[in-house]
Amino acid sequence: MPERQTILLLTDGTGRGGSIGTDLDLLYPGRVRRLNFTRERYGVRLLGQYKHVITVVGDGCNLRKLDYAAVTAYAKAGGQVISCLYEYARSRGLHFSKTHVMDRIRPGMKIEMEKDVTRGYAAGDTLWWYGTVSSGATDAMYSNQMFQRQVMGLVEGGGVSLLGSSTVNGGAVMVEEKVGKGRIVAMDLLSPNRPFYNSWGSTNKYLFVGNVISEAVRYGRHYPERLSYDGFVDAMHALAERHPDLSVQAEGPCSDGRQVWSFNIGDEANPTIYFGAAIHGWEWENAFGLMRLAEVLCENPGVERMNTRKLHFKIVPIQNPWGYDHFTRQNGNGVDLNRNFDCHWRQFQETQDVGMPWDYNYKGTRPASEREVQIVQGIIDRHRPVCVIDYHTADYIMLLPHRGDRALLEGIHRDIRRRLKDRYLTQRPYGGPYQQVNMERITDFGPSEPYCISYAAEQGTPAAFLIEMSGNRDDVHALVMNTDTVVEICLAAVKQCLKVS
């Protein structure tokens, strides 16, 4: 067996099975061997050379050519199998169904059990899980159909657990069966499309596969709804009530008069780390990542064997409440807050034709004219943070300001890249290529701009940087991936800052 190939994809090489192979190659580069079971010979001995075996019968006619007894024997000997539902159902004598519904009913999966496979979700959470026949449908009448596969009549017990059930008919969409020393995890991988940008039914198609193969979800968590700003602030207070180490502080009113709120952890005498998100209000998902981070730091101050209590954390998940609530880039005065900082403000030229409120990057009437900016600048002035991360969406890049501690920033970048490897598959916004969620790209120290990070760098923060990551979706379907990525990036910064503090 070639050294690095640890995953065997048993497929009939047809249609959707082929795209799963392409996607697995992106997720686990060099680690996947594809074997066409309709043409090539294989047996338990060959399977036994791999850590994971994935079966995909793309065309039902090929089912009889798949030796599922060999797959089961492989599991019995300790192998980890991921199967699509059809071959699993048939091998167990269970009824298989594929259900089409109209698009006003989006088929979902309700998580029934919290296990390693379902990490990121709590029992009772539901997520969209379906494919559509909108593209390539021969009859336009069917272009608004959604479909999902299920196993009907599953009997639990004897090592069989229902992990996810259909919101359409209660059938099994994800099953775990313990077999001898190993297991088979059967799930509907064939219904969801490729996880194209902002797809509802397929965003998490490979999340559960990832949980089996590489423990993909570490800190990420699903949040069932995109809260209003007031709802988000209520959730911040509720979290602080559960964790005495966490305090929530009012930082002052924003453009619509409501308070900007911060999470605070640790002794103010310690070096400060400042994390902020949603300064462009429509870039909203990272706010949930920062809420999750606050929770992680309180539940486990010694996370990853770090002593995080040697630091002081100031976290403002939503720096632009009005923009968050209204899905706008600007605040309530039409100002792009990340062009309003008192740093090289006069020289900054808006790229739009008219410099006036609500233009894309309207910088305001004077440096720090906006209350939100005054609040963030005030935090930076008072605490002189060792690290400032300003979270944005939607791309994958780490932007550096005009100055800083290059070694520290490079150390953080290295750590981020390492953490994100082989975790999530996504599509670059908007309509770009498929790729892993990553932070490979980093800019060089650029010119000074009226940005938050430039202001912080100017005030002496050695590690101020801006993160652009996937987001701007219209609902919560990508939050496990988003929150996981935000927490990982924050922890990379924490780890490297602890080394130098």
Ligand SMILES: [Zn+2]
């Ligand atoms: Zn932005």
